[in-house]
Amino acid sequence: MRIGIEAQRLLRPHKHGMDIxxxxxxxxxxxxxxxxxxxxxxxxxxxxxxxxxxxxxxVELPGxxxxxxxxxxxxxxxxxxxxxxxxxxxxxxxxxxxVPIVLTLHDIIFLENQPMLAGSWYQRFGNQYRRWNVPxxxxxxxxxxxxxxxxxxxxxxxxxxxxxxxxxxWNAVSDQFKVIKDMEQIETVRSKYELPKEFIFFLxxxxxxxxxxxxxxxxxxxxxxxxxxxxxxxxxxxxxTLTDLLGEIDGQDLANDIILCGYIPNYILPLVYxxxxxxxxxxxxxxxxxxxxxxxxxxxPVLTSSTSSMPEVAGDAALLVNPxxxxxxxxxxxxxxxxxxxxxxxxxxxxxxAALFSWKATANQxxxxxxxxxxx
Numbered sequence: 001m002r003i004g005i006e007a008q009r010l011l012r013p014h015k016h017g018m019d020i021x022x023x024x025x026x027x028x029x030x031x032x033x034x035x036x037x038x039x040x041x042x043x044x045x046x047x048x049x050x051x052x053x054x055x056x057x058x059v060e061l062p063g064x065x066x067x068x069x070x071x072x073x074x075x076x077x078x079x080x081x082x083x084x085x086x087x088x089x090x091x092x093x094x095x096x097x098x099v100p101i102v103l104t105l106h107d108i109i110f111l112e113n114q115p116m117l118a119g120s121w122y123q124r125f126g127n128q129y130r131r132w133n134v135p136x137x138x139x140x141x142x143x144x145x146x147x148x149x150x151x152x153x154x155x156x157x158x159x160x161x162x163x164x165x166x167x168x169x170w171n172a173v174s175d176q177f178k179v180i181k182d183m184e185q186i187e188t189v190r191s192k193y194e195l196p197k198e199f200i201f202f203l204x205x206x207x208x209x210x211x212x213x214x215x216x217x218x219x220x221x222x223x224x225x226x227x228x229x230x231x232x233x234x235x236x237x238x239x240x241t242l243t244d245l246l247g248e249i250d251g252q253d254l255a256n257d258i259i260l261c262g263y264i265p266n267y268i269l270p271l272v273y274x275x276x277x278x279x280x281x282x283x284x285x286x287x288x289x290x291x292x293x294x295x296x297x298x299x300x301p302v303l304t305s306s307t308s309s310m311p312e313v314a315g316d317a318a319l320l321v322n323p324x325x326x327x328x329x330x331x332x333x334x335x336x337x338x339x340x341x342x343x344x345x346x347x348x349x350x351x352x353x354a355a356l357f358s359w360k361a362t363a364n365q366x367x368x369x370x371x372x373x374x375x376x
Contacts, residue, residue: 002036003370004083004099005029006074008066008090010058011044014263016205017290018106021147021171022089023049028363030056035370038081040074048267067129070094085370092133093141100142102373105134107151107287108158109209135159142373145366147171147288148309169365170313171288172357176267177297179351180274189271193261196231200333201276201300204237209285211305211323212237213245218329219258220251227334230277233259273298278336278343281310282323289313293357296350301343303332317349 007022009015015023026039030051043060050058059081063073075094078086086093087102094101110127111134138144138159144166146152152168155161180186189195200219204212212234222228234242237260246252264272273279279295281304289310295302302318304310311320319342321332335342 001370001374002038002082002084004078004081004086005037005039006070006086006088006090006093007039008042008069009044010039010041010050011046011060012042013044013046013265015046015266017288018090020174020266020290021104021106024172024174024359025089025362025366026056027051028359029366032360032363033367035367038083040077042069066126067133071096085374087366087370091130093137095133095136095140100373101137101140102143102145102369103137103141104145104147105138105155106147107285108134108155109285109287111135111158112154141165143167143369145169145369148312150309150312151287167365167369169362169369170357171290171293172359172362173290173293173297173354174359177270177273177294177354179299180271186271186275189268190275193233193264193272194259195233195261195272195275196259198230198277199259199275200230200232200278200280200337201272201295202232202234202280203291204234206238206241209283211282211284212241213249214284214323214326214329215280215282216245216251216254217249217326218333220249220254221326221330222333223254223257225330227330227337228257230337231257231259233261233272233276235261235264235272269294270298273300276300278303278333280333281305282321282329283308283310284323286310292318293354297354299347299351301336301346302350303329303336315349315353317346317353319346 009019010022030053037056039058040061061073061077063069071094075097079098083099085100089104091105093103110130146155146168149168152166156163156166204210239260273295279300279302281292283305285308287309292302292304292313304314304318305323306320319332321328
């Protein structure tokens, strides 16, 4: 079978969750299948980690903005390359395609909650396109894949789909996320990003679901009680955004406790996790929560949310809190700061938990979905 994979943003330098999932899935598929794969991407500059396999071809398709590329350039390329089945990996798909489609629908946050349509102009545009595309395309797809059992139920209920058409396949954690014993590597990264000897690490961005404002409120509360004894490193958050948020919570005095380190490439993240004392991931909503597993695999104690998919991913290996409760977040962070025994327990449990998730298992489940889709 000749399988096409839509991975439009695979070559972009600043990769985020869906891009990482697509990359790791493609790499795993190349090693555990005899099918031919054609991966359709937009031209860009980052080719690190791409599979070099005789059964995996990368095709760069120019084609303008995302909707134009997906609705016009992609279906044309599918015909030109003799594709039997198309797997679209990032929530949306072409409405007029000549072959069966399998769609990975990571979440339906953009359909559930209008306030979640805040964020940058790029995020707002993307969400509006998804709101237009997803209700139309899901009825055409052979199968819908999502990344957690929580999200599967949300999709079935909200879009009124037959449960047998929606399949939950967990994401996994890359082999590069591990305990690193080479202290020289860690110290090099510590120096490059000006990381303190001990610190709280938080992957922040402008997406409202990441709960940056809620995290800042909790940190501010701890600071004013004299309990914020570790500095806080936040990645991928613009200085102007931090300034605005601190102004909204009257928390300008927290600025001196925060280090903004910009975007951290995925290949460097394992070293930052290893250097961190605590990792925070108290999102308001996630379809999976890949950073939870990444931090666990690096031996970093994790605080995450007791809502949506995060308990499913974390199991009993993280400290769970209500992300809308400043008091619960404060109490949780304080426990991790002041209780080394708790950190050690979560480190051990986290390593065991992360080991349960593999990209090979993800790829094998995908191959079953592909086969089922072609047999309809």
